[in-house]
Amino acid sequence: MTERKGWLIGELSDRVGVSAHTIRYYERLRLLEPSKRTESGYRIYSEENEERLRFIQKAKRFGLSLDEIKQLITIRTKGTPPCASLKIMVKQHLDDLDHKIEEMVSLRRELASRYEEIDRLLSDSSTPTSEEIFRGKICGLIESID
Structure with missing residues (x-):
């Protein structure tokens, strides 16, 4: 054996x-x-x-994808250190992340503003909602947004 x-x-x-x-x-x-x-x-x-x-x-x-990892491996297999390519990839990921963070901060501000409006309109949860304030097929708070 x-x-x-x-x-x-x-x-x-x-x-x-x-x-x-x-x-x-x-x-x-x-x-x-x-x-x-x-x-x-x-x-x-x-x-x-x-x-x-x-x-x-x-x-x-x-933060590299499997495709990016494969690219690095392929570069190395051809005899070249892939570190310069890694630098470019990581920089791209940082830029993408910064963009996503900006979008998320903007979305948070928008949601906070909408929540404040909803909270103002629904400040007393014991009071039934008025059809005049919340006109809409399902929920006027959503449907009234431009």
Whole structure:
């Protein structure tokens, strides 16, 4: 019986903290080199596979998508350090995040303003709402907004 070098998918999964399903998915996406197989067909994963999985996990902490991670891996595979590409990707993520934050702050201001109006109109929850104030098919507070 020959001794195997490496880990079965469940063992690698435990070592890295990534599900076996995710490992197979990364293989399908070509983020991970296809594993070798035992004579009985079980996947055997190497230290390089473990290192790659750890790289993917760390790269995801930078906010990178799997496509971006694949780009970095491809650049490195061609012999070039991908750090300049990483800088561009992270800067783009920062810019996108700043834009989303601005949108969220604006939305919060708008919602706070609308809430204040609703709260003013409904200040006494024991009083039934007046159809004159809340004209609309469902809720005039929503339908009256331009």
